[in-house]
Amino acid sequence: MLNSLTEPQRTAATTITGPLLILAGPGSGKTRVVTHRTAYMVEQGVNPRRILTLTFTNKAADEMQARLNHLVADSSVWTSTFHKFCSRTLREYGSYAGLEENFTIYDTTDSKKALKQAIEEHNIDLFKYAESQILTKISDLKNQLITYEDFEPRPGAPLDAIVQKLYPLYQKRLIRSNAVDFDDLLLHVAKLLSGNPDVREDLDARYEYISVDEYQDTNYAQYMILKMLSVNHRNLAVTGDPDQSIYGWRGANIRNILDFEKDFPETKVVKLEQNYRSTPQILQVADQLISYNTQRKEKQLFTDNQGGLPVRLVAYPNQIEEANKIADQIHERIRKGTNPKDIAVFYRTNALSRTIEHSLRTLSIPYQIVKGHEFYQRKEVKDILAYLHLINNPRNDVAFERIINVPTRKIGKVTIDRLKDYAYQYGICLLEAALNAGKISTLKGVAKKNVQKFADMMLRLRESATDLVNTIIKKVYVETGYQETLLMTGNPEDEERADNLDELLNAAIEFDREHKDFGGLDVYLDQASLVNDQDAWDNDTDKVTLMTLHAAKGLEFPIVYIVALEDQILPHARSMESDSEIEEERRLFFVGITRAMSELQISRAMYRTRKGSMWPTIPSTFLMELPREKMEVHEPQRHTLQSEYLEPSDDDHFGDSEFEEPVFEVVESASDLNATDDSGDDVPFDVFVDDQKLDENQPKNAPILQTKLNAESDTKPPEPQVAPPQIKTAAQMLGVDNSENREEDPDGPQVVREKPIRHPTSSFKENMLVMHPNYGMGRILSISRAGSKQTANVDFVSIGQKKFVLDFCPLQPIVE
């Protein structure tokens, strides 16, 4: 069984006792090793029921299970995702946390609704804070295992003060609704383990051997859970790559993997550095990029793979051209026999997919967008699932509120408000209040009757709670009148909705068939709540794949396009506050690059549409970190780059060697691009700017720096055609500047606004008092650097000193 493994792989696979750290570079056969290791354990006599394998996605878990089935006779190992594991544990031990076994997992939308309910129940003044801000903060706290009892607000931080008020109210509301949010799954289990030594020992013994995939993306809560499950049986094997840690924003702590050896001093470390996936060219690009990170473990990637094509770096005139030209290339490849499923396009944000989609659709290229979430977020699907949720857990107030008047039952806002008042007053759930409609004095004749009727119907539906899931769905669909409402209208939108519900029903039938023994409504609802985007990815269909860089983790494709390598996009605008965030963006790019097996193209657009108009872009700083001399570069010469005007002298992003060349230089002829292409047909690849065309695309009022692309220009960069006053800050150029909107009420209370008004950089002075939504009041100690990167060092009452790039920070001057 182990014959097919290389030396280090075999070492990893045969180390089954004690803590093990497998540092696995991209494409190093990690999944194979983990699978073989598990199989080897079983073969060595370990009881498979004592083995727990945690993966990042359900898909990975299923795949591992499938491979195990092939390798060993008894493969009753539990492979699961972290959240699913916690959910199951809580179904068993939830009473320790005040939960019943039929508790509901609220998704982000549900959590927001629950928070709103808590706010209206207790009449909390949010001081213009957004619910989402508060939820993010609560989420952060939970990931740090800080309960509301433990939470200590920083003095002078206004957001903290509100969170201190709302966190307990929100949490109690969740418990009263017999519900948890995503973070609770981890928090409750961690608290269960830390607060109940007997339970901890039981579970420690039950999961004698634990192995964890993508360990670099675990957060503190997950880390603690693993640690507590590995006290008596320290057989914890973690696999990961610090260079692929991309979930810091979600609380993942890269230190977990960097410090693993400190936590478990007897750890055996195995490095898998040989790459079996990519060409040396691709690997070199990845390697050089990631070397710019300081927070990392040095690692030597290498491959025996033979040379392939150079990695391409292309600048397109605008994002429409970018999408069209990529679609053209893909079209051409498919025409010559490439299977569409071997091609993928990655982007930083979901919004970027639209243009690509459009271009692909124009050429009738089949594609799939990997967004598993989307299906379950559709109104009709959420509605039906809300009924199922309410059947499963009658205390689910969010589900109740969602469907009490869907389809319409003549129960309006006033009635619902009265119902809520009653429920809040007696501390009961909404369904119970509805069942007591007769006793609610504020409800009048028809309203009372309608509420009663709804409650009775729910009572009736609840009787089928133990039926097969597809049976329940059918009953709900018919008996609630949902079907009737959809089919009656005859409008095409509703037909599509009906189709979606058919799909839901089919999936449920499938689920029932696969879960004959341990099915049940809560298991079904769990998996619906815990879908991962990647789970929806169909790797066996002949379609081009479109997905975010985050979703691409763990996958591989022969041909990869990464688009929009532009400042503010990658690295993203909201990641510019600290070096560590920029490093995470770099890792994200690294993940994207290393997905590619044989061909990779990295591109950017020189103009991109934002808010309906074309705006000039700034190349991503990451592009200067690539081995350009080894790549095939299609870039304009430096003086046409907008960055030249923003950063007059510092940044020499683009090599001097191209300085005097014509505006665009195609380094190699188009027919050289595809090694397997010997037909001589030109792959559409013109990247030349067409001045006229570009002008047409520009709305008259868009404040574009009108730079003439002048092929004959001398060594001096040409003067911008627009007078210097046009050139203000990068923020203004990019359309994110709101400096016209002044505070309207200077005498009003000093309240931090939900969406801070951005002040022009020049309005900040040294020694000025400023307000930050998270950190509260502070004083600017110093301002350094110039232009768009002007940075202020601010001393906060709450947390001390912190640095901000003025153009991108939510600081507000306080007028003294």
Place this chain on the structure above:
DNA sequence: AAGTAGGAGCTTTTT
């Protein structure tokens, strides 16, 4: 109570 119009707010990544 339902339906419509207009405005505000919001767009990073996701379990």
Place this chain on the structure above:
DNA sequence: GCTCCTACTT
């Protein structure tokens, strides 16, 4: 640009 929410009208 788009969606969600609110306030107003019917």
